[in-house]
Amino acid sequence: MPKVILIGAPHSSFWDGVWGMLMKIALGLKVGIMIKAELFRGPLGWLLRALDTIPVQRKRAYGVVEQMVQHFADSDALWLGITPEGTRRAVKRWRSGFWQIARGAHVPVQLVYFD
Incomplete structure (x- = not known):
């Protein structure tokens, strides 16, 4: 599956x-993870960029x-x-952005969890 949203x-x-x-x-895995932009300030920023994270302006x-x-x-492939x-x-209630992105990009959604 070359393109998918993992929720x-x-x-x-944390x-x-x-x-x-x-x-x-x-x-x-090469997964781009959306993270609040505030975490990209300071010394943590370089590490987050190296890990393929995507800063999000939540305001x-x-x-x-x-x-x-x-x-x-x-993108040819994007998780x-x-x-x-x-x-x-x-x-x-969950926010609906993940669903709106999936519909707009015509990609499936897959649930991920840790136990």
């Missing part, structure tokens, strides 16, 4: 990202879906990792 839920801890990155490296409600749809169109809650807090 990881629940995202309840460690979810650490374990996800370690698994991605161990399995040799802006517009443009992220369109940017990701275009990213899929420009995109998203946490549908958009936060580590418990939420009653």
